[in-house]
Amino acid sequence: MEEYDVPSAASILASVKEQEARFERLTRALEEERRNVSLQLERGSLPSDRLVGGTTGGSNQPLAWQQMVMQEQSPSNQTSLAMMQEPQEVVEETVTIEEDPGTPTSHVSVVTSDDGTTRRTETKDNVTNMKVTKVVKSITHQTFRPVILTESKPSPSTATPSETKPVTKMVKTVTTRTVRQVPLGPDGLPLPEGSSPLGSYTDSIDRRYMKNGERFITPQATSTLTRSYNNYSDSYNDAPDSQFRHYTLHDGYGDMADNYGSLSRGVNYRPYRPYMPTGGYRPENSYTLPIRKDDYGHVAQPQVPMGSSTMDLNRSQPERFQPEPYGLEDDRRSLGPDDEEPYDLEPDYSTANRRTLPGRTIREPLRNGPRMRGYEDPIETELIDERHPYIHGMYPAPLAQPERGSLASLDRMGGRRSPSIDSIRKDPRWRDPDLPEVIAMLGHPIDPVKSNAAAYLQHLCYENDKIKKDVRQLKGIPVLVGLLDHPKAEVHRKACGALRNISYGKDHDNKVAIKSCDGIPALIRLLRKTNDMEVRELITGTLWNLSSYEPLKMVIINHGLQTMTNEVIIPHSGWEHEPNEDSKPRDAEWTTVFKNTSGCLRNVSSDGAEARRRLRECEGLVDALLHALQSAVGKKDMDNKSVENCVCVMRNLSYHVHKEIPGAEKFQDPSALQGPGSAGTQRKKKDDAGCFGGKKAKGRKNGEHDKNYDTLDLPKRTEPTKGFELLYQPEVVRLYLSLLTESQNFNTLEAAAGALQNLSAGQWTWSNYIRATVRKEKGLPILVELLRSDSDKVVRAVAIALRNLSIDRRNKDLIGSYAMRDLVSNLPSGQQRPAKNLEEDTVVAILNTIHEIIIDSSENARSLITAQAIDKLVAINRTSQSARETKAASHVLQTVWSYKELRNALTKDGWNKTHFQPIPTGTPKGSRSCKPGYDDTTLPLMEKNQGNRGCSGGDMIPMGELGPDGYSTIDQRDKESKYKSSDVSSDLQEREPLKNDTNRKHYIRSNRPTVSLVDACDVKPQPVDSWV
């Protein structure tokens, strides 16, 4: 501001006088104009009707650019067109080009008054020192409400823009601009209050009156006034208070004040824009950087290419080069991180730009200073073709491409922009809208504004939990959900993108918010409606995210299960209801949509018995999943996420089939405790005749009696099985075994082993078949081989599967002879941990499997001894830190000792009875077992779910007590997730664990019962990032 003081009093006086003279002239000109205008008004008050429709809505939007948009491109903006073309409108345009000391301001203000007068003022400073002030006055009879782009509030922080607090700054900036109703009369005539221009320059006022009737533009009066347009424009504001706002709003005014020395103005605005005084007048634009920083600082808005200021963007940096683990920011879904995904993300929020402007990446523009902001582009053009301003210039173009959205105007311009313009305008003075504004814009009547606002929201929410929360609290989520039903693809796509990002993350409140405004049915509706693949990806990604939160699972099932199955799973799986015999069976397509949807189903399939029932009974689902898996096996393409998801769903659905499927009682093995004599009568029930026919009963009978036989009489089917029956048909065994042989994906391996585990549990006919089929399909060696897997959870799932399989006597013998060595080698030996260092759960599972194998089989017990297991067992029994391991080892040892025929051999090896007894000094162990310091929370669950496996133990692990279910893990998982639901599902899925939860999470995860549903795992993104 020093310059401000420079001029001497005399020169000031002189210039003031000159200004006054100019002002007088200007006033005269204005008068004339006013007369013209009123004349026009009188002539035609007709056309207003046409305009009304379009104009009404837009008024409330606070943002300057919106207004620009309104005028320029949106249909509703017929106003602009109307203005131009309709007879009764008068467009007055004043353009002033003047030499400017290089203040970097550019400003556009549009004022529309009730009477239909729209004023637009642009002030620009370019590198070339061009300043243009344009006042457009159009009088239309419209209900347009006046919007002033000016800022009404002080932005204290602007003076010292610092990078650290981008958000706050932004907010401040936001507050600076308010949309106000301007109480202007049709010809709000000038308060010459601020008019004491010091500078001397010429303003040229171009007035073009457009007589619409005749459709020509007549530059009726072109007068060159020596007056600052600032004053001019100010004068239109009747409301005194609005004036300073005006000034403050326009950065340009700062300059003007400086140059022209309008004192009053300077005084007015200074307090509000502290930075102006200091930096504003420096010729080199030195201050622009800070300002921009301030303005744009935290917002890397893809759609709007920014000027040089972008260098300072705080936000853009982190986003791009986020140190986040592998940048999963994509936020797509909480669950599954695909490897590629992180890098796919970008397109999501920036799609509009990218698409529209190929070759011009968003990021680049940000880095390159001279890029103009979109909003300004129109201005530029105007600058260039000043003489044919609104009419032919850009407006038609925007209308022609409404889909681009408001921001697109920039892009559009970009194409047209000449290099000279680029050089001219280095510093756009636009700021990005703040959050409340963006949310408000979601309700903007103009579609492109909505879609851009939504896209911007998506961008803002990306990896920013705070913003997500703010959006929620500002009630943005219901609006976004409402936009899902918007007919325009651009709008619902962007809204969906925003929702996907919002739905990602630990904050379940966001998910709940989406649900509570009926977002789930809306998403499903859209899924049914749209054919746009991108939209479908977004929808399913959002659903996947939502499905990670336990309470929402059932909601998703209720609203979306059949739709997801019909719209995505079935078509992409290649399965056909009634396959055409001519056509080759189709393979599954591993599309993103399929992956997302299967991930969602994987999550919801873990929600308990009811969820399983719904999924099993969902028409075509099981068939399609099986088909997809078979196709994967056929193509040997089974390491992808989609396959993993499918196998996990299958495993979950296989859980408790023997209890949960309708009519399961009929197949209960009478020899088992559960279904004693009732089987016979039940068999006669009518349903029985259904799919399985009488043969089934026969098969069952054989099964129960032939457990020990190698050959098994499988039930013959009269018609092809379908639906959930496919889950437990012996044919699936081959599928799972193929997966176990071929897949490299640990999650898939675990799930496939878990499926076999689930199917081989229980005492019913089908599990008998399954157990025998695994043997016949040579599955036992495959499973044993996997005991050597490096993956803890695979080893665990396989161990438990072997345990269930050994219910079959023949299997037990085989497993005892061939698997013992591998089982034992997984056990830790004393202090020295084995290479694999398996988790406690796994060790316990292995011990329990060993126990199961040696029960009733002294042969197996003998092979246990020859496998050098006693050493390890005793060591575990004595020294293990884990009560559960100790307990399980103790059971095994007791069983071994119970075989009197083996004692001889044992004592020969130096063992005696004490080694095989439960450790009597149980105090320390007991206390430990009951209260293992780290997982108090999980322990009770384990106890409950795992029965003997926990520390609750009896001396032995009687099979009966464990029951078949003891082995199938789904429930555990269910309970676990229910009790700790949020933590479990969330941590697995989210990569940004809260610090507090992390440890707990990890424990939960690690303690997860062996075969638990995979769903939790899924959720975990592939590239894992763990807080420690």
Next chain:
Amino acid sequence: MSFIPGQPVSAVVQRIEIHKLWDGDNLILGFSIGGGIDQDPSQNPFSEDKADKGIYVTRVSKGGPAEVAGLRLGDKIMQVNGWDMTMVTHDQARKKLTKKNEDVVRLLVTRRSLEDAVRQSMMQH
């Protein structure tokens, strides 16, 4: 830093000793790790060699024990309390770091800047 998996690695390393902190009921170190032999190494933004499946520090919480101890973003963890971390799964690494009965973890880490520094000084001499 490139290396052949399974082979001894020569690297410029720094020892970092982190004292865990109780955060509620949890003992925390205040950083997060990414990587591991079961993870997709190409997604690791920190590794120079995109085939490197090592364990990397992906986040360091401000003011947390790790930061205090000098651990930095992008550090590659070579050892934890003597356990090799260059050929482990993500979970194994996590488990080694989060043992409840250990209050202190001693890390051997390497970071690019260290290597650069050494390289530079060697070139100077």
